[in-house]
Amino acid sequence: MLLISLLSLITLVLATGNVCKNGNVINKRLNGLPFYWPPTWNESQAAPFLEQGQLCSWTVTIPQGYYAKLIISGETLDLDSYFQTIDSAGNLARTTHEGLEPYYFVSPKFQLVVSNDSPATFAFKIIWLPLPPAVDLHYGIGFAGFVINATNTPYAHEYGASGITLLTFPENTTDLFSLRSVLVYEGNDLKTANYISNLFLLYQTGKQWVSRTNGIVVVNLEASTSMDQLLIQGSQYLTAIGEMVELRPELNSIYTGALQGGEKKSSLVSVADVKMRMVDVKMNLDATVAIYYGSPDVQTHDKTYTGEQLKQALPLEFPGDFTQFVVSNGKAVFTFES
Structure with missing residues (x-):
């Protein structure tokens, strides 16, 4: 009887968590401060409970020349619940556990969704930061190719060839989060290039990525201590x-x-x-x-x-x-x- 009462109490506590709604819109703060949800949470705290049976979404707008950095803390407790992000290129990522590992998004927007049948824990923080103003180095790709440390320092590099391939060599294949900060664009400069994806998502395809244009821009937004390497080749050398x-x-x-x-x-x-x-x-x-x-x-x-x-x-x-x-x-x- 005592065990049943204890389980009922736990269920009640879990079931009376935060309530959210669908269709929220979040814009960059004019004062430059981060946005927190719920407003009483910060990243030094455990994620609060989220009431069961909810489907909630936030569309986050990103001004031109900025990127948004998102961190999520939370965990779902059943097989059908999830956290989901969709970036400006339509790339979808879905998880069931988040431990404050950052996501990075570029203009014009991204979407964050939580769907939980059972009680869950959930909170997030968004901060808007300026993108690099321009490409800092330009490279033509020849038969030697390029091997760079993809994540140890911020940069914005443009690579040119008749076609370009990327193959990532993470330092740790079981911990790929540092690759999220490396963004890949097709084009020759940041103002007109089209955002494609990030190295985290490209690596998960299990294949080298091949551009459809004769120029790409690779941008690392934040330095990490990981020794992740990126191989950049001209696709004309790899046609066979x-x-x-x-x-x-x-x-x-x-x-x-x-x-x-x-x-x-x-x-x-x-x-x-x-x-x-x-x-x-x-x-x-x-x-x-x-x-x-x-x-x-x-x-x-x-x-x-x-x-x-x-x-x-x-x-x-x-x-x-x-x-x-x-x-x-x-x-x-x-x-x-x-």
Whole structure:
């Protein structure tokens, strides 16, 4: 009887949380201060309870030249409830647990939605901050490509080529939140470029991103301590390649990189400043693997082996940095040690 009463009390407490509504609009504060919901909450506190059975939304407007930084604290308690954001390019993100990891949004607006069948906890903060006023550096992409630390410092870089690809190498594949601050635009300057997405969402597709224009702008809004790397290549060097897979060298360990193959060539790519020793390979003996120190091009080509020749040549040493192993066809598994 005591247990039943205790459970009833807990249910009552959870059920009498905050009430919200659908269709809210939030504009940038004229005084520059953040917006909090509920107004009595701040990020040093635990998220308050949200009454069950609600569907609430906030449309947040963002003036040109600004971005909005959103943090959410909360957790849903059933499988059907969620927190959701939709950015100005229509990218949707849906979660059930939020721990104050920031989101970043650009003009003209984004939408925040909470739907909770059961009681939940929920609170959020929005602050509007100025975007970089202009691109700070312009780069033309050649066969060497570019490998940059994507998140350790703020920047706004423009890259030009007949087509551009991005492949992200997070420092920690189980903690990608630092990638949210890196925004990708198609175009040649911040005033006219079209926002596409952020590296967090692009990485989750499991594929390299390919631009539809001859220029992109990459902007990192906030510095982090993560050593996330971004590989930027001209797509003209990759037209014959259908699959790009990141290789992650690990010091004092044995590790593998696997390619699934297909009708096109496939590439295993490393950008780590770690020396590698290839000690084993499993691939079709009549297939070939070409090794490049840069984007696939005659200027960066080192050697080409058949599967049989490569097996006989092992072990092979590689200096690290930007290295690609391009397989002509079929599946392949490479084993390395560092």
